[in-house]
Amino acid sequence: MTHYENLPATNGIDNSEKLFTDSETWSAYGAQWNSGEQKTLLCCDVREETHDVKTFSFRCAEFSALSFEPGQFITVSPVIGGQTIARCYTLSSSPTRPFSFTITVKRVPNGVVSNWLHDNLRAGDSLIASGPAGSFTPVGHPARKLLYLSAGSGVTPLMSMTRASFDMAARLDIIFVHSARTPSDIIFHHELTRMQTTQPGLRVLNVCEGKGTDADWNGPLGRLDLQLLSEQVPDFREREVFTCGPKGYMDAVKDVLAKGGFDFQHYHQESFDIAALVEAPLIELAPVVEQTAGLFTITLSRSGKTFDMPANQTVLAAAKKAGAIVPSSCSQGVCGTCKTAVLQGTVEMNHNGGIRQREIDKGLRLLCCSRPTSDLVLDL
Numbered sequence: 001m002t003h004y005e006n007l008p009a010t011n012g013i014d015n016s017e018k019l020f021t022d023s024e025t026w027s028a029y030g031a032q033w034n035s036g037e038q039k040t041l042l043c044c045d046v047r048e049e050t051h052d053v054k055t056f057s058f059r060c061a062e063f064s065a066l067s068f069e070p071g072q073f074i075t076v077s078p079v080i081g082g083q084t085i086a087r088c089y090t091l092s093s094s095p096t097r098p099f100s101f102t103i104t105v106k107r108v109p110n111g112v113v114s115n116w117l118h119d120n121l122r123a124g125d126s127l128i129a130s131g132p133a134g135s136f137t138p139v140g141h142p143a144r145k146l147l148y149l150s151a152g153s154g155v156t157p158l159m160s161m162t163r164a165s166f167d168m169a170a171r172l173d174i175i176f177v178h179s180a181r182t183p184s185d186i187i188f189h190h191e192l193t194r195m196q197t198t199q200p201g202l203r204v205l206n207v208c209e210g211k212g213t214d215a216d217w218n219g220p221l222g223r224l225d226l227q228l229l230s231e232q233v234p235d236f237r238e239r240e241v242f243t244c245g246p247k248g249y250m251d252a253v254k255d256v257l258a259k260g261g262f263d264f265q266h267y268h269q270e271s272f273d274i275a276a277l278v279e280a281p282l283i284e285l286a287p288v289v290e291q292t293a294g295l296f297t298i299t300l301s302r303s304g305k306t307f308d309m310p311a312n313q314t315v316l317a318a319a320k321k322a323g324a325i326v327p328s329s330c331s332q333g334v335c336g337t338c339k340t341a342v343l344q345g346t347v348e349m350n351h352n353g354g355i356r357q358r359e360i361d362k363g364l365r366l367l368c369c370s371r372p373t374s375d376l377v378l379d380l
């Protein structure tokens, strides 16, 4: 069984001759796309999951394998109206299938990139992307009993985790409770239903706010509350919990778990509201007053570019002003997209969870929230 059997392709436009190549496929075998690198991706397929959600399948143009942990995201940077706009999307596929990977995207009102992807991206098209990044992953939190709680498109990182444990034959005890508006809004409904018939230990429960057009729906109706959770997952206090969804949903989940006496040492949620960040308007940075004294010299080791910048500016802003191409998305130190190795020199970094201590220990920094405290040499 594949992950995607019986799902219809919906792109309608056949650019697929671009996807056929010759022996390059195997000559590139073994190359890797690692965290922080930028790649050209080729869209291989577009599939409709629900009326407003599509899964986009990609491979690296030169066949690199994407090295990531389930739950992480990539940042795609399409050119829309002549402007490059970067947005983060969680990978919905499993890292056990590193050569072809997917993002699953919901249309959102005024969502510049999400709606552009839905309306424009077809098999054979290419995109620039960077990543992978993110710390919402089960790696580092080993547990045999898990509870996945998601709402809406928050299902994507948990789907990646479920697919990974399926492919690895990990035989984990997973209860996956997904909340949706109506049965027709349930993302991955058929695949998860199939998976629970063949994966020992996986149980899937969908909770819908209303029946919508599905008069035959006989699953739970309403919202997840302590009564429903206690009935369906009586041992929830013994499970490692991973939660992803809109902020209001995650707040409600925390409230339910707190009322149920859950130990929050075993609780993990997406560290930022990816749904909000994905389509948040670009942040207008306060104008920087240029200093004429105390300038630092920044050298980009790969391109050989050199520029001077004041200490009160972020390295990202100064690098972009100097014409350097630096992948970035949130500009708030949360998404990890601008993670770059500082080869020489020191910065003051005030991040919001977009980098791990072990990465800092290796010399990586988030340029969007780093200000120089000396001359720098960057791995750019």
Ligand code: FES
Pocket: 327, 328, 329, 330, 331, 332, 333, 334, 335, 336, 337, 338, 339, 354, 366, 367, 368, 369
């Ligand atoms: Fe998101 Fe720097 S751009 S952490």
